[in-house]
Each structure stands twice: as structure tokens, then as C-alpha cells.
Amino acid sequence: MNHLAVTPPRGYGAADGRLSLDGHDLVALAQAHGTPLFVFSEARLRGNAARFRRAAEAGHPRVLVCYASKACSNLSVLAAVREEGLGVEVNSGGELYKALAAGVAPGRIVFNGVAKTVEEIGEAIGRGIKAINVDSPFELRRIGETGRAMGRRAEVALRLVPGVEGGATPGIRTGGSDSKFGMMPEDLAEVRGIAAEFADAVGIIGLHCHIGSQVADPDAFRDGTRFMARQAREIAAWLGRKLRHVNLGGGYPVRYVHGDAGGLDAFDAAEDAAAMVGRVAAEAARELGPDVELLFEPGRAIVGDAAVLLTTVENIKHRGAQPWLFLDAGYHTLIDAAAVRWYFHMVTANRMGEAEAPFRVVGPLCDSADCFFDVEGEHLYDALRRTRPDDAGLEAAVVRLPRHRGLAAITRPGDIVALLDVGAYALEQMFPYCGRRRAGAVMLRRDRGVAWIRRPDTVEDLVRDDVPAA
Secondary structure: OOOOOOOOOOOEEEEOOEEEEOOEEHHHHHHHHOOOEEEEEHHHHHHHHHHHHHHHHHHOOOEEEEEEHHHOOOHHHHHHHHHOOOEEEEOOHHHHHHHHHOOOOHHHEEEOOOOOOHHHHHHHHHHOOOEEEEOOHHHHHHHHHHHHHHOOOEEEEEEEOOOOOOOOOHHHEOOOOOOOOOEOHHHHHHHHHHHHHOOOOEEEEEEEOOOEOOOOOHHHHHHHHHHHHHHHHHHHHHHOOOOOEEEOOOOOOOOOOOOOOOOOHHHOOOOOHHHHHHHHHHHHHHHHOOOOEEEEOOOHHHHHHHEEEEEEEEEEEEEOOEEEEEEOOOOOOOOHHHHOOOOOOEEEOOOOOOOEEEEEEEOOOOOOOOEOOOHHHHHHHHHHOOOOOOOOOHHHHHOOOOOOEEEEOOOOOOOEEEEEOOOOOOHHHOOOHHHOOOOEEEEEOOOOOEEEEEOOOOHHHHHOOOOOOO
């Protein structure tokens, strides 16, 4: 057990047995606004953005940090990071629209993506964004054709595969040749020909790479930086001019583990993201020199620990002596808990300071995968151990999440369970499965106020886009 029912997680407080954040009683917020409810801390969000930017700037004299909006593109979140001096990285025309709506200047926006449409490319060119990150020779030709038809010249960066793997799970590793992202060095001959053919419509101004998400190994960033420096020198030679920028992507980690949670190294981070980016920026300064601008694309590191999800215990049952808790938030609210079996730490928010007991914790959906343990891994382990009974490391190899969660021993229906560090990849991925309405979100403002930043769905929202039968 993690024994965090006794001590609040770092950055939180507890008074009269109730969990608080930024001085706000989270149980009272749940009671006032309903659950499931996301609660964002403006102070944490801005603090993360400012620390990351300052660390990058300390390592290199010319830096632009572009927040990866796929992590959370809520307009209030985008406005806050913009005010802290960050640009924005987008992955679609929709994210570009939201960044512009949040007041981000086009010249501080970069556009990623593996399947950009002609319409999206045209919008990016027309808006005059900083760079379109090109994912393939085919896409470079599409950009050239679109720019020529518009009578405009697109500024692009070539996304390369560095051959460096990083990330806590294969689903979030993006830097290897077996991922769907980027171009291999052998693609560059074709790229060179296309760039020459469309010299009036395409200008290669930079390079881009991204090695994964939740990358806790500093050596992976170092290796990626050295690869990009070599490529920058080679490409500058055949262009006959220096590149304007090298974009080293994101992937900087968040520490999801609180307390003693053995076996969860993939979700931990021994080092602060800001400290890691400072060293990467300094390495890039040595490899590339001070004149080439550095770009970074942090997402999770900016917003991951800036939010908590409050959910109500709606049911309890026992399988023998083992209690099971049923929450009103499931994978329709936190899809990563099921899709990539991501770990989110839990505490009973209204019973801080009470002794813990182990619970099996599940969501409300009509789906056995709607749980906060690794149901697939557990079944695989049970099947494999019949043929490999002496394999001591088998369970750790195939079961990704804890089987039980340590919560206050008398947790029961009506109690509030808080899931920590849910700021990244949650609001964007909610969906109304089983007729469950998507959760709302509030922001704890620095002036001590509380403001809605996403209204909760109504029942009318469930049928808003349906077309009634004639």
C-alpha cells in the first residue's frame, strides 16, 4: 500500500480529513459542481509552462517552446500557456482553429500530423504559421501543389525518424522506424527533388523529430539531439544555407507515482522535466551553435499534473472478502486508463488520514475493460503461468497496473475519490459511451476564484448531432 490516506500527495493539502488543492476544498467543489469533475490549477499550469521555458532559454540563446495542444486544447489552457510566453504545436485544422481562437500568433504555431488534408495545408499556408512539419515526400509534394495553387510559399520543416525509442509504452513511442511518424534518411533524396521542383512554393527552413512520450531516460534525448545535429549539417550543405530552426519535439515526463508504488517505474520520473530540457538545450547549443533556433513541443510536462478528476463512489460489492468500488467515471472519462493501461493515482478525498485497505476499482460502463487495473494483462498472466509456473518475473512482465488500489478502508458509496495528474489527454478524449455525459472542468484561478472552463454535457448534448428519423 502507498499509505497516502495518511499524508496528502505532494502539492496537495488536507484539513479535517478533506483533500485540498491551491487552498480549495476538493470535496466541497465536487458537492457544488457535481461529478465527474475535472479541476485544473491555474497556478500549476502557469508554473509548469514558465519553468520549462526558462530552463530551455537558460540552455540555448534562441528558443521557442510550442505547447503540444493535443495534450489539452481547452481555450483557457491555451490562453494561459500563451500568456506565459509559449507558442503552440497543432495536429489538425481543428487544433489550429482553437490556437488562433485563444489568441496565439500564427508565427508562433507549428503544424504536425501524418495525414494533413489539402484543406488543412491551405489554411496553414494562408495563416502564415511558423512551419508545417512535413511527414513524407508525398506530403511535401501536396504542400508544394497547394502553395503554388494559392500563389503562396509554405515554410516547412522535415520530420525525420531519429531511430531513438522513448516512452513508457509502445503506443506512445514515435522515434523508431516501426512507428508511423516521419521520414527515414533514405527519403531525403526524393525530398530534395520535390523541393527543387516546387522552389516557388516550398521553403525548407527547419528539421523536426519526436522520440515519444513520457521519456524518462535523458540519454534518449541526447541521442536524438546528436542525430538531428548531424542531419542539420548535411541538409544545410545541400540547401546551400543554414536552417532557421531545429525542432526537438517533446516527450518530457510527468511523475504519476506518489509514495511507495513499487513496480510502476514506467509511470515515474526521477527528474523534473524542466531540468531535463535545460540539459537538452545546452547539448543542442554545443552541437548546433547559437544561431539556429531551437523549438520544443512539451505537452504532458506542461499540463499533466495541473488537474485532478473528482468522482463519486456509486456502488460497492464483494467477491468473497475482496471489496470492489464502482465510480461514476470510467474509460469514457479517462480513456488512457483502458487504451494504454495508464496509471492514475487515487485517494479518498473526504477520508484523508484514515487507514487504508486494498480495493478493486472499476467504472460504470457496461464493459469489463472499464476498470482501473489491467484486466487484459491479468488474464494473460493467468494463462501463461500454467505453462511457466517457475517464471518469477512473468507477472511484472505482462501485468501493467496494480491489481488493487489503497484507499481509505471505510470508503463507501457517496465518498469522493480523487484521481491525480489527469491534465493530459483527458478532456480531448472523453466520449458519451453508454449515454454517459462528458464531464465538465473548472479552473482554480490565481485570484482564488473558481471558473468553469468546460461545461458538463447535458442530456440534450447526447442527441445534438443525431438526425431524427423522417
